[in-house]
Amino acid sequence: MxxxxxxxxxxxxxxxxxxxxxxxxxxxxxxxxxxxxxxxxxxxxxxxxxxxxxxxxxxxxxxxxxxxxxxxxxxxxxxxxxxxxxxxxxxxxxxxxxxxxxxxxxxxxxxxxxxxxxLSLRESMILGTAGFTAALALVRMEDNRQSPALGPLAVSGASGGVGMLAIDIFTRAGYQVHAISGKSAHFDFLRSLGATECIDRHQLQFSGKPMDSARFGGALDNVGGAMIAGLLPLIVPYGNVAICGNAGGIELDSTVMPFIIRGVSLLGVASAGTARDLRDQVWQHLASDWKPRHLxxxxxxxxxxxxxxxxxxxxxxxxxxxxxxxxxxxx
CATH class of the missing domain: 3.90.180.10 (Medium-chain alcohol dehydrogenases, catalytic domain)
Known part of the structure; x- marks a missing residue:
């Protein structure tokens, strides 16, 4: 060489x-x-x-x-x-x-x-760590009994790479997706990827209550901080919140109520150290039934x-x- x-x-x-x-x-x-x-x-x-x-x-x-x-x-x-x-x-x-x-x-x-x-080599890198992370989150959620019947999945940080790919992947897997982003100029684009609803982060007001009316079947949070704390009280019974980012902060100011009253699960998604058998499973999904339509x-x-x-x-x-x-x- x-x-x-x-x-x-x-x-x-x-x-x-x-x-x-x-x-x-x-x-x-x-x-x-x-x-x-x-x-x-x-x-x-x-x-x-x-x-x-x-x-x-x-x-x-x-x-x-x-x-x-x-x-x-x-x-x-x-x-x-x-x-x-x-x-x-x-x-x-x-x-x-x-x-x-x-x-x-x-x-x-x-x-x-x-x-x-x-998958082509180029498509695999459009996905890359971002797509792998989004798909790994869905694997973890479905392993914990997440299903489209529970309701729409919220995706925070939806204008980022993980968020965009999550919209496309989750839609392919049969879920409705509600995209949360602070960049409203991108809403039409997010809808074109499959989002059924776009929510302006700047206009999203959380009540601050330990529990609130259930709105989402589950969520993928790319933001952390106040976002994850606000989403937890809005999840239906036995829904899952997968978290993979901290752009909004590393703190979690919440209560145990969503967990012990509704059975909500908070799932960590750490893609870098994923076991080999799980890696193979995720990439097979990404190349077939979960392959995004809009790469x-x-x-x-x-x-x-x-x-x-x-x-x-x-x-x-x-x-x-x-x-x-x-x-x-x-x-």
Whole structure:
């Protein structure tokens, strides 16, 4: 393998910085599967890592990018052979090992997912960690007896990548979705993805009561803080609230009443460390019965490695919309 390009992040005596570098194969983190990367994606976590505005990396230097999809070029694992199309999300990428912002990546075979039939490499990265998180939330909810009969699912932070994909995925799975967003200019777009109702976060007033009239069969909360506290009293008996974000704060000011009177369940969704068997289950759903119908519309931007710093700044400034995918190599 010849030298290749990567967006590499350092934190040393010269300060915190990230940029394009030329690397050799021996610089990559170890793993049984060597992959030529075709696509990655940009998540909020990537923007924090790439700029140093969040403590994401646990060692330095590393290539950024928590998602990767490409083609196997070499493998010492009997599970994979040259030419196989594969993907990986989370699993320590851009935290403890090199991530997807490089033309090549080495992966442990235990974290490498064969690209499911029904998805292209590009589609898998439009989904990426965001789509995986939304689908994982629904798996967890349905494992706890969530069903469309309980009523609509609320999705907070609906204008973000996870929120948009959740609308599309939940609708595909047979649910009505009520989208909650502070960006009312995007409501028509959210309806086009399948939302049956759009609720302006700025006009959403919670009563503050421990219990209120049930309004939602369940919810996926991307916001945290006051949002999750306000949603819990509005969930029907034995509905589920899955939480996967904290853009609105890490505090939870609530009471036990929704839990002990209505049997509401609060489910944590941590996609990065998901067990392999559950990963396979989620990706099979995403490639088949839960595959979003509007992936090309949700992918609003495709960029190169060189354009990443500008993308990070826009995302951290609240100016991004939809999913940004990164074209890493020509495959």
């Amino acid at each position: 010849t030298a290749f390009q990567a967006f590499r992040i350092h934190n040393d005596a010269n300060g915190y910085r990230g940029g394009i570098e030329t690397l050799q194969a021996d610089a990559l983190s170890p793993g049984e599967v060597l992959v030529k990367v075709a696509y990655s994606s940009v998540n909020y976590k990537d923007a924090l890592a790439g700029t140093g505005k969040g403590k994401i990396l646990r060692q330095y230097p590393l290539n950024g990018g928590i998602d990767a999809a490409g083609v196997v070029v070499a493998s010492t694992s009997t599970a994979f052979k040259e030419g196989d199309q594969v993907l990986c999300t989370g699993s320590g990428l851009s935290e403890t090992r090199d991530g997807g912002y490089g033309e090549y990546i080495r992966l442990p075979s235990s974290w490498t997912i064969p690209l499911p039939q029904g 090309d519309r949700i992918a609003t931007q495709e960029v190169s490695l060189e354009q990443l710093p500008q993308v990070f700044d826009r995302m951290l400034g609240g100016e991004s919309f939809g999913r940004t995918i990164v074209r890493v190599g020509n495959i």
